[in-house]
Amino acid sequence: NAGVMQNPRHLVRRRGQEARLRCSPMKGHSHVYWYRQLPEEGLKFMVYLQKENIIDESGMPKERFSAEFPKEGPSILRIQQVVRGDSAAYFCASSPLGLAGAGEQYFGPGTRLTVT
Amino acid sequence: DQQVKQNSPSLSVQEGRISILNCDYTNSMFDYFLWYKKYPAEGPTFLISISSIKDKNEDGRFTVFLNKSAKHLSLHIVPSQPGDSAVYFCAASAVGTASKLTFGTGTRLQVTL
Numbered sequence: 001n002a003g004v005m006q007n008p009r010h011l012v013r014r015r016g017q018e019a020r021l022r023c024s025p026m027k028g029h030s031h032v033y034w035y036r037q038l039p040e041e042g043l044k045f046m047v048y049l050q051k052e053n054i055i056d057e058s059g060m061p062k063e064r065f066s067a068e069f070p071k072e073g074p075s076i077l078r079i080q081q082v083v084r085g086d087s088a089a090y091f092c093a094s095s096p097l098g099l100a101g102a103g104e105q106y107f108g109p110g111t112r113l114t115v116t
Numbered sequence: 117d118q119q120v121k122q123n124s125p126s127l128s129v130q131e132g133r134i135s136i137l138n139c140d141y142t143n144s145m146f147d148y149f150l151w152y153k154k155y156p157a158e159g160p161t162f163l164i165s166i167s168s169i170k171d172k173n174e175d176g177r178f179t180v181f182l183n184k185s186a187k188h189l190s191l192h193i194v195p196s197q198p199g200d201s202a203v204y205f206c207a208a209s210a211v212g213t214a215s216k217l218t219f220g221t222g223t224r225l226q227v228t229l
């Protein structure tokens with residue numbers, strides 16, 4: 001049973017370019033969460049999605065960031081016109097429960113974004 | 117506003133002894149607490165959790181204690197092993213928030229021989 005998969009593992013972008021991060025949840029999980037970890041900090045919640053729906057995007061920056069979880073395919077976190085401050089590790093997690101109740105989330109290995 | 121705090125950035129413990137990692141929270145709406153372990157360049161790995169209706173949960177060498185009145189929880193690892201050396205994150209979720217997690221800043225545990 002494959003775990004949460006994220007790709008790419010490392011991504012380098014120049015300022016102003018777009019970054020696309022992909023996440024495939026664990027089999028049987030329909031709830032996806034994105035978190036960001038800045039250097040020397042804990043993980044910060046960004047967005048929670050179910051298939052074709054954004055449930056909670058309270059942690060997403062208002063501009064340049066968007067996320068989707070289409071009916072088919074992985075969840076995508078998209079950052080337009082990247083700036084140096086976007087350099088961080090981006091983690092995706094999946095859960096079978098979501099709104100149904102509290103439960104542990106299972107994390108992918110992360111995508112390390114570096115903006116030069 | 118740091119709602120989940122891990123005030124010790126690092127901890128060093130001898131192999132075989134007990135490791136105690138602490139976590140404080142401020143949001144009284146939190147009702148579910150988790151500990152994750154993280155190695156460099158990897159994602160966090162779930163260790164153990166506890167619901168607010170309990171004050172203790174045990175799984176092998178790991179025990180989590182919850183003191184709701186003090187808004188404090190701790191993770192005990194007994195006996196500590198070199199492979200336990202990692203960063204440990206405390207996380208919490210609140211009723212009605214769809215289980216999104218609020219993380220502490222982590223404690224780096226070093227288990228020495």
